[in-house]
Amino acid sequence: MLKLNRYTLIIGLLSVFLLLTAAGCGKESTSSDKPEKTGVTLQQEQHRDQEQNAPAPGETPGRQVDGKTGHANEPGNSPGQQTGATARKLISATVTHVVDGDTVEVKLARGREEKVRLIGVDTPESTKEIEPYGKEASAYTKSRLEGRKVWLELDAEERDRYGRLLAYIWLEQPVRDTEAEARDKMFNAELLKEGYAQVMTVPPNVKYADFFVELQREAREAGKGLWGLTTQEKAGKIEDYYVASSRSKKFHRPGCEWGQKIAPANLVKFKTVDDALNAGYEPCRVCNP
Template sequence: MFDKIKNKIFKLSSMCLCLVLLASLVGCGDKNTGDSSFQRATVVRVIDGDTLHVSLDGKKYKLRMIGVDTPETVHPNKPVQFYGKEASDYTKNQLKDRTVYLQKDVSDTDKYGRLLRYVWLERPSSDNPSHEEIARYMYNAQLVINGYAYSYSYQPDTRYSDLFAKFQHQAQENSRGLWDEARLKSFNQTHPEAIETRPLNKGKSIKKGNKNTSGQVSNPATDINKNQDMSSKEHNSQVADDNSQAYIKANKKSMVYHIRGSKGYDSISDKNAVYFDKEDDAIAAGYRKAKR
């Protein structure tokens, strides 16, 4: 009788051990199954520098990378912009048919139904990756670092905005990609129909010498070497004058925007100012129009 009980206990213990080992193997077999912060997907098509089609869980989705903006190549109402083809070709070479890891910020999709994601070439070690991991493995960041995209802060998805702005400044300082003024000048000479439009970054103009018909300007950070004789006061005054040409000025603290010439337009401090070319862009970014 005692032997039978002992055999039953041994069998039950063996079964429990097997179940524990099986659970451990399942948990370690795929590092993506235990954490929903990163989703593994396959890039099946590249539309342009920052827009993809991905296969995720057996379904196909259109995806817009967040935190960045590459020059236009396929916009129905705009000509191909400077460095747009280079950015598109770069993304095709880097991502086509590649396995990537998708990370969401706040929004799931935009108004067009596109997934909004950070695209990782390799999954980072945690949900709070280091700056080194971001620079090395996040494709959105690599676009900015290598001069293929602008850092573009778009509420409410701004988790890495400050870091992307630093990456952009480094790219500007080193004249990488779209910040190469010689290439820009050559492009404008051969593409007179494509008015240079460099979008604004967090209310900071990008370069005085590249105003377009909408009033957008580029960042004066790249003008430091050309304007070393300009005093700090004169420089700040020039930036304010350039920004005053923007049509829409928003307050990132109150999330309200004003049209140039309206009562509250000039009352927004530079610290809280965000600029847009069109009202639709401000609304899409989560801002509402001022009542007066």
């Protein structure tokens, strides 16, 4: 009686185990179908760019997407000094419309349309509110990008909270993964170099963050674009000092309401705007120091 019970128990447990494993497998395969339909289509888009023969995303519901995404992510995650251009995540696209200095609309190879926000840069506002140099920045991006074939490089995050694609826009395909290449061929870098944009670093998308701060410093020292204008425009508005938060890495005019809210423990003071910028702080968008 006892023995029989033990056997039934074992057989019972075995069959339960088998059922669970089967269910587990089923679940796994359905859950791996999901990312393929949402995020991975873009990964496949990239892959397709890299290997022209790859079948279209829509026709291949059952491919080993996991292996591919893993592969596609690899080069982006590593800083990769000597990785070839094909190893990074590049998606070819055509710019169909320029929204403003740092936002464009593109058409991908398969006709899919996307709104793209350039990573790491911020041009003055030119749509809702007009900021100094906003129109110029927008016109510049239009003149350089509209109708042009470009290559998009992604960073750690594919999209921002508005669903826009986050990308570095290459005007020509980079041959090597070097700063010199980015300086010559990447539009995000060009905006900073020519003084049409300020650095705006949003982690975790920081692949070129230090390089961008360097380009901004050069543009500022050369008085290019908005930096030249800012010096003139703000000649009468120089403060005795600026307040900053070591947490938000933003700096303010001493009279700014946001500057006054900084907790004493995080409060940092800078003598000049240059000091704050060189320390990697970003100007407040409200008081515009």
